[in-house]
Amino acid sequence: MPTWLSNALPIVLLLAAIGVVVSRLPKVDMGHSEAFKRRRVMNWLPLGLTYAFLYFGRYNLSAIVDKFERAHLLTKAQFGDIDGVGAIVYGVAFLLNGPLTDLWGGRVTILIAASGSAVCNVGMALAVGRAQAGGYSGDEFKNALMLANAANMYFQSFGAVSIVKVNAAWFHVRERGVLGGLFGILISLGLYFAYDWAKMLAEAYGFTAAFWVPAAVLTVCCGVAAVLIRDTPGKAGFADFDTGDATSGDTTTEPVMAVVRRMLSNRIILTIVAIEFCSGFLRQAVMKWYRLFAKGVGEDHSFVYTNWGMVLCVAGILGGVFAGFISDHVFDSRRGPVASVLYGGLLAGAFVAFVTLGTPALAWSVVFMSLCVIGVHGMLSGTASMDFGGTRRAGLVTGVIDGFVYLGTGTQAFFYGRTLPSGAAAHNLSAWTIWPGAMIPVAVVGLVLCTRVWHAKPQPRGAPAH
Secondary structure, three states: OOHHHHHHHHHHHHHHHHHHHHHHOOOOOOOOOHHHHHHHHHHHHHHHHHHHHHHHOOOHHHHHHHHHHHOOOOOHHHHHHHHHHHHHHHHHHHHHHHHHHHHHOHHHHHHHHHHHHHHHHHHHHHHHHHHHOOOOOOOHHHHHHHHHHHHHHHHHHHHHHHHHHHHHHHOOHHHHHHHHHHHHHHHHHHHHHHHHHHHHHHHHHOOOHHHHHHHHHHHHHHHHHHHHOOOOHHHHOOOOOOOOOOOOOOOOOOOHHHHHHHHHOOHHHHHHHHHHHHHHHHHHHHHOOHHHHHHHHOOOOOHHHHOHHHHHHHHHHHHHHHHHHHHHHOOOOOOHHHHHHHHHHHHHHHHHHHHOOOOHHHHHHHHHHHHHHHHHHHHHHHHHHHHHHHHHHHHHHHHHHHHHHHHHHHHHHHHHHHHOOOHHHHHOHHHHOHHHHHHHHHHHHHHHHHHOOOOOOOOOOOOOOO
């Protein structure tokens, strides 16, 4: 059996098993017709797959950076700078792209995201090809890759706000826990595409293939999305309905800055923003540095290392489904308790990683952390942003929340890029203790903040939800 198929098979079987289980769970009945439900699937499925493939075109660089290092094209510190700048661009871009998504609609902005990222991946492929041919000297390759990656991250920042903006109009608050689980599944599939497919493509067809193929896939997604996605049920021939979120029944038109001021005075949103800063730090601390750690200390033949994309995907799917189920069916569609449970897992995982550094248990502890943090991200960035931003302002609120996720990402990139060992020093296990050690206080802060939004639920500003 081909390697790619053997890696994909567990994911397919897991998704099939989850589909069977979910189909037999109690349903939240909002009175939607079967025709509406079918059209809704045809709306969120291409939207979601486009979002997943955006990950393919975003994390492909991270997936093969160890190969760049071995080929003497890029050092850890240089990658940390490229990644940090990209993360900051991504985070800051939300301040512009969130309001633009509210203005233009998620359908338009997901098309901008996919087409822009495709072009930027072409740019990265060309830069990598030139570097391999000796066309760059010194830091020229780093600077070229930094520019292309920063542009890519700008377009990528439309992805999350687009998916939240569109889905906010199609799902009631009481249905969004499961939707948050689906969001986690999409993230997980995207990580699988990036970490396993990009690595496989680079090994089989050369480094540039890891950028050309995502560019081609995103181009196809752009065409399919243009045909199938509609911003609201009304634009797809169905009646729009009251979603029961924070802008339910609100027909006023406020300037963007007035909404921003109101949002920044909302204790719940500010707390979620701070939690997601911690999530951004922890998520990328695990996903972007584990493989470099394993390579450095000689654990690059372990099951987790060689199947990193598949393992992350399975963990993320389980985390997303678990979070979505307990949110809607245990905690009455509240997101704070779910985030608290998962942050407890993140803290436990970080502590275990610290005390088991250099043992096989370390790999599985960071996999468990991935399960938890993807669940948190789905609940807060993917779901709470809809609830508390409301259908009318979902783009803006998602933009601010996800912006802080990537400020956390940028923080860890610059921090770890300068503190983790490179070259011969990377073989010294004790030099890596700062890696899990720095995650522990961040997880503690995140857990404490999660408990502060335990009882939070959106309060409609206008007429009550049906």
